[in-house]
Amino acid sequence: MMGVVPGAVNPRGERLAGPLFAAIGIAVLVACTIWAAAGDYVGAVTLVVAGLSAAWLLLLVPLFPRRARHPWLAVGFFAGLLAGAAALATLSTTYTAFASVAYPIAFVLFAARWSVFAVTATAVIPLLAKGIWGTDASAPGWVYVASVVGPMLYAAWFVGAENDKRRRANAALAEANARLETALEENAGLHAQLLTQAREAGVHDERRRMAREIHDTLAQGLTGIVTQLQAADRASSAESRHRHLTQVHTLAKDSLTEARRAVQALRPEPLTDSRLPDALAELARRVTDTSGVAVTAETSGEPVPLLPELEVTLYRVAQEALANAEKHARAARIAVSLTYAGEVVLLDVRDDGTGFDPASPARGDGTGFGLQAMRQRVRCVAGTFALESAPGEGTAVNVQLPAIPADR
Known part of the structure; x- marks a missing residue:
């Protein structure tokens, strides 16, 4: 039972269920006592057990909102309730109807799969106790109706209500999925419009x-x-x-x-005859040959042809990042990583150079389009640009763009 949420009750029901079921149980107990007293003599033992059962029912008020956090207290309460009902059933068959109160309590006190055991115990224990220790062999017909047919009808109603609840939940989920699909289609259209703009x-x-x-x-x-x-x-x-x-x-x-x-x-010439991963690999080889810096280029994921604007942006950013690392960072190694990750494509350029403070004014010799221009170029195709660097810790440039295929 640990980790299982007890029978679902709405927030208002959490406040009212405990007092309500306790009041119903006490009312049924009083009715059974009056009925038993009208048919025969009710002894002092019966009244004492009935009083203790009534007092026990009052424990349901503070217990009910805590049943999920303290499941073993709920088990103890239910065991005590069945013990009282079994004892009263052995003293007078009329009290068999009182045991029926445990059926609805079982459904709200325990989770669905555990309430089955509680209901079974409710059906068996009072009748078994009455058969072993009971002295009254006869009982009115309504007692059997209340103790057998009534719980069966309640269980059928409960199962039907649960099924209706699940059907409504499934219908609501299907409607939510339909709305989500519509929203995704609208979002795709808006994204395409945003990219066009x-x-x-x-x-x-x-x-x-x-x-x-x-x-x-x-x-x-x-x-x-x-x-x-x-x-x-x-x-x-x-x-x-x-x-x-x-x-x-x-x-x-x-x-x-x-x-x-x-x-x-x-227009980057390498992109006219090659795919972007090949163009970046060739760019890395060319920088290695001309500068002596060890440049590696890796591609992960399934490469797909992207819109020309996206591939040009990724190539130019990689080109400028390599030029900056070559000229200013005095790096020994530079790694270029291109990742196709479903809806997005990622570009990372990392070097082990001297690094710099990104908050300080950018330096340069007038060539290239600089960090600010890289940001603007990435922003123009609805992407994100990030720069990480610190003096002595190298530099990392990260770009994330929407992976829009070239044939869209």
Whole structure:
């Protein structure tokens, strides 16, 4: 019985059930005593046992709300109740009806599977005691109806009520499941709409970013080239003209480098002919070859082609995280982990470098799109970005994106 919840009673019933069943038991006991006194002499022993049984029933009031926490007290109370009923049944057959009070008490005092044993004991013990020690061999017909038919009808009603309760619970569960499925479908539609809006916002953000890049690099470089050419035309000596033309050459070379970098930032070439796991593995090999840092790339789960925006985001974040670790962290090992986990895809980039304080101003040499830009890029595709680092403890970049297939 330990760990089993007793018969379910609603919160209001918890307050009323104990007094109610105690009152019903005492009322039945008084009725049996009056009926027995009307038919024959009721001795002092019978009255004493009846009084003790009535007092015992009053213990149900404080016991009932504690029956789940103290199940053995409930067993002791029920055993005492049956003992009183059996003793009264041996003294007068009329008290057999009093034993019937134990049937409803058994159903509410114990859990369903244990109430079966309590009901069986209620049916057997008083009749068995009366057959062994009883002196009255005759009893009115209603006594047998109350002690046999009545409990059977109550048990049938109880089983039917439990079945109705289960049917209602199953119907409510089915309705809740239907509502949940509808909510999931609506959520999927809203998520797709959110991703579309985020994609559009990402396009605008990317255009603004490219505009800033062109203004800060190509436009300024071309302006410098024009200025130096004009200065060369006005130069009064060959040496001065040569110096300006050298600066033109440097500015043109730098501008060409910036132009190539800007074009490459628009579309990762490794993703055009390869799947994302292969592209990340190739990126790791390339960084290892160029920097000497040991970079590993692992993929877990079942890889599925994702929307291009999602794969580009994951690739760019990995690319920038590796570049930062290579340039600033002075790491000896870098691990790239791509995980396909059902509804989401996870990217982790961890290094054993010097680390830094994330709360301090970000450092950089102007290349790449930086930590803030990584966050914005991830946010534009409805993902989450997390960064963990501390001085001397390396750096970990974590990205989580919705795993939306490419054919959706």
